[in-house]
Amino acid sequence: xxxxxxxxxxxxxxxxxxxxxxxxxxxxxxxxxxxxxxxxxxxxxxxxxxxxxxxxxxxxxxxxxxxxxxxxxxxxxxxxxxxxxxxxxxxxxxxxxxxxxxxxxxxxxxxxxxxxxxxxxxxxxxxxxxxxxxxxxxxxxxx
Numbered sequence: 001x002x003x004x005x006x007x008x009x010x011x012x013x014x015x016x017x018x019x020x021x022x023x024x025x026x027x028x029x030x031x032x033x034x035x036x037x038x039x040x041x042x043x044x045x046x047x048x049x050x051x052x053x054x055x056x057x058x059x060x061x062x063x064x065x066x067x068x069x070x071x072x073x074x075x076x077x078x079x080x081x082x083x084x085x086x087x088x089x090x091x092x093x094x095x096x097x098x099x100x101x102x103x104x105x106x107x108x109x110x111x112x113x114x115x116x117x118x119x120x121x122x123x124x125x126x127x128x129x130x131x132x133x134x135x136x137x138x139x140x141x142x143x
Contacts, residue, residue, distance in 0.1 A: 009143070010139075010143045012085055014143075015083075015084045015085060015140065015143040016084050016085055016086050017084075018084060018136050018139050018140050018143065019080045019081050019083060019084020019085070019086050019140060020081075020084070020086060021136055022077070022080045022084075022133060022136040022137065022140065023077040023080055023081055023086075025129055025132060025133055025136070026073045026074070026076060026077040026080070026133070027074075027077065028129070029073055029126070029129060030069075030070040030073040030074050030077075031070075032046075033066040033067070033069045033070035033073065034066070034067070034070045036058055036062075036063060036066040037058075037063045037064070037066040037067035037070065038063075039057050039058075039063065040057070041055060041056030041057050042056070042121075043056055043057055043058045043062070044056065044118075044119045045117075045119040045121035045122045045125075045126075046058065046062075046066070046119075046122065047062060048113075048116070048117050048118060048122070049117065049118040049119050049122070076103055079096065079099055079103075080100070080103070080136075080137070080140060082096060083096040083097070083099070083100055083140050083143075084140060084143075097141050098141075100137050100138075100140045100141035101137075101138075101141045103133075103137040104134050104137035104138045104141060107130045107131075107133040107134040107137060108130075108134045110130045111127055111130040111131045111134060114126040114127035114130055115127040
């Protein structure tokens with residue numbers, strides 16, 4: 001088997017771009033989750049539409065879950081920026097590589113759940129978004 005050459009690997013600007021794109025998508029999802037946690041009437045488009053109150057908001061425990069989700073998504077974004085070399089100098093750390101594979105798996109599973117959702121925003125919007133995050137995390141892992 002032939003060893004990879006420098007020409008077969010992605011360049012640093014490409015990896016940075018992938019990390020920034022993933023982080024941008026994560027910020028969008030985190031903003032959506034923060035809106036839900038603040039009481040925005042978007043509950044039909046989240047959690048499979050199963051937790052919607054009559055006024056379109058989420059119950060308190062789901063709002064808390066959305067807040068936690070937003071924090072986790074921002075933390076994932078920070079790790080992806082680190083992996084992409086946008087911040088810090090740990091982009092070649094093997095733990096970050098494995099972490100990206102873990103995030104890819106997480107977003108792939110999440111994509112399946114989103115595509116099974118009842119609301120078009122969840123099915124098509126969030127499904128496409130998490131599918132993109134899956135691909136971006138795979139690219140960052142192999143980058």
